Amino acid sequence: MTQHVERAFFGSFFHAPEYGGFEFLKDALIEVDACGVIGRVVAKDDPEQARLMAAYRECGVLTELGEGRFGLPGFVDIHVHAPQWPQAALALDEPLYLWLEQRTFPLEAKFADLDFARAVYVDLVEQLLARGSTTAVYLGSAHLASSIELASICAERGQRALVGKTVMDDPSANPEYYRDASAAQAVEDTRTLIREVEAIGRASWQGVWPVVTPRFIPSCTDEVLRGLGDLAAETGAYVQTHCNEGQWEHDVVLERFGKTDPYALRDFGLVGPRSIMAHCPYLTVEEGEMFAEAGAVVAHCPMANAYFSSAVAPVARFRAQGIRMGLGTDISGGYSPSMYENIRQAVVASRLLETGVDAQRAPDERGGLGGDVRVSLAQAFWLATAGGAEALGLPVGVFEPGRAFDMQVVDVKRRDADLTGFGVFDAPEDRLARILYLATPDNVRKVYVQGRLVRDKDAE
């Protein structure tokens, strides 16, 4: 085996191979091949480890994480509106329609300008990488060219990415200055996007994929939804859209089709095993069963849901129903580019879903679901790593043979963020909790994608 090893990493690693648990790989050696794929994880108690380390050290391919540093899988952020990055944190007190009309649409329209698009997208990709997000699923603007540009930027900066051009063709729902020229043009542009982004992906070492991306039903004509569904079926491309995000959307779709959002999307051919459905707090049990059967993915966006959904998505029920799930920042419905902050919010929001919110009512009249609805920190960590990987069908998110080596190195002892806890509670679950709850961007020192170092703050 060892002849294929390109690099080897020695240190201690946290990952979450199963939902709800995590593993601490203390003093492990991870072998990575020339393609950036993990060949073997050699445990501390493996009698071979010492010999291998000596050999790798001698030939100069051994990287030691070092004292006080831990390797975590890179995060998989499965819902990011790339052109909304300049709007992150803004106008979150507005209702969705005003937020879209006064902010989002005028902003996204600017991405007709490729220079502007490039400046924003480079910064966004760099910021996500700096926070350990090694894979991202992006919705671009409605422009073909800047969406292809986004894919190129991800390829060149070393982020694994799925990139769509947002489709919004309905003249009655979208402003004239910012919409697709026609349903036919939108489908044609998406076809071009698929071809171009596939080419970018083939030329990349980490993988970049196209995504069929209707914004959401209220932005789209029947014709374009049908056209995109057919295109997805024909090409096997990923699909991403918003589903069951809020009461308004829920009601509008029901009124228009006499059926709810998930069924309408399904009937247009947009719900399948490559489909990412963002938000979904309104998903019923029956709709969830349909998703589970179809293999569709729910992108949980706990931060954005607090602002625009008027509810908390029931993650525990979705998981119990067997729905595939990952976590998304939803920039800029959620303000933060950090998956760390979204992991925290996934936990916090689930506590309020459990209990309800108004203490003037008796506990059982507070509107909480009670029971086992909490998202534990380990579960949220899984959603952000292995869950996202499973959702996308990509071999990442866990340190095991056959998966790409995507890693963030967390230094737990930085001047303004010492996560060592003075040695008081030092079990692996405590160390992991400190990292997930307390890490700042500064704690993330190095980021690897597919075995390659794409960000090295130590060297700056």
Added chain:
Amino acid sequence: MTQHVERAFFGSFFHAPEYGGFEFLKDALIEVDACGVIGRVVAKDDPEQARLMAAYRECGVLTELGEGRFGLPGFVDIHVHAPQWPQAALALDEPLYLWLEQRTFPLEAKFADLDFARAVYVDLVEQLLARGSTTAVYLGSAHLASSIELASICAERGQRALVGKTVMDDPSANPEYYRDASAAQAVEDTRTLIREVEAIGRASWQGVWPVVTPRFIPSCTDEVLRGLGDLAAETGAYVQTHCNEGQWEHDVVLERFGKTDPYALRDFGLVGPRSIMAHCPYLTVEEGEMFAEAGAVVAHCPMANAYFSSAVAPVARFRAQGIRMGLGTDISGGYSPSMYENIRQAVVASRLLETGVDAQRAPDERGGLGGDVRVSLAQAFWLATAGGAEALGLPVGVFEPGRAFDMQVVDVKRRDADLTGFGVFDAPEDRLARILYLATPDNVRKVYVQGRLVRDKDAE
């Protein structure tokens, strides 16, 4: 006037003098006297400004914030369990009693060791200052010596602080290894604390004050509660305790006294204009009126409440009732030492209080309060600054004459946190929103307390 000016600061500043609004002082000159108190704020359009700036520059007392930097008032964190700092982020899935028994009490007991206490407290004070918290209200451990040590550390590191020794004397409620020896001893120790900390405060340039600190009713005997109430009346010292934090506490107090927590505290003499009541989500309208009349303060701890209160505190109602309020991190019931993160959570939690959480119910059956219960970002900013100042009766939190000059300087253009938004939405409210929602500790570059520079990351 100018003969008293010790230093002057030129730049652009955000602050929130009134609840719900904020002001942007663009290109303003702030004069600070030798005691660190603001003498004058000279606006950009004041014809005197140019002459004053020239004079101050010439005599070397002018500090210019610089391009892309903004001054914000230092934060006032009104609820921090100092000895729980090593436990931040840990075991938040546990119920309160287990969390206390297995984690908090064994940890706090370690603060009998002054060397350990000093190491933890120095780090905590530094971390809070690094995040812009220039004033903090601390609960120490049950130990007199380490609590006095905490006050000394605050004095020497330049943080304005209110420090208490936590009282917990009930043998039936607290472990033998960690409790006050007796009610009489606890009151005596608190008396000593008041004397010692007042002396430390008098010798400090920024102010340090003692706090009478019963942990909460369930930890304390009637005797000690009465003794501490009498001591507070006698000395006029601040009081801090937990009030109406959770259902368990609420029920235990009602059972023990036949009245609820706020009334029980009042009847022990612990509710007055110098009293800080932490959490309070269970506070009824009637209890709130009593607090408003007494001038008591509610410390809103939105992060901790999600974990331990099973509810969201109704900030809007409290404000409408005229209750004085500030914001607290509640380390470690809340995981984060950052007031920025607590500002964000105050907003997010209020959205769920408005709407409720379970989307499977109709909107009006979701358990939300509806109506005007949102905490806007500007309101949360006020809570973290001017509100906290008002709550403590200290002249800080706003840039106006007569207040101490406590300032954090935020650089909006750091490599891993560019808050400039590419110039797209650039109104003052947008700039402030980006700072409050997106700043990382690294964006906070300098921190001033009472006119003195206590942290300068630029120089490191």
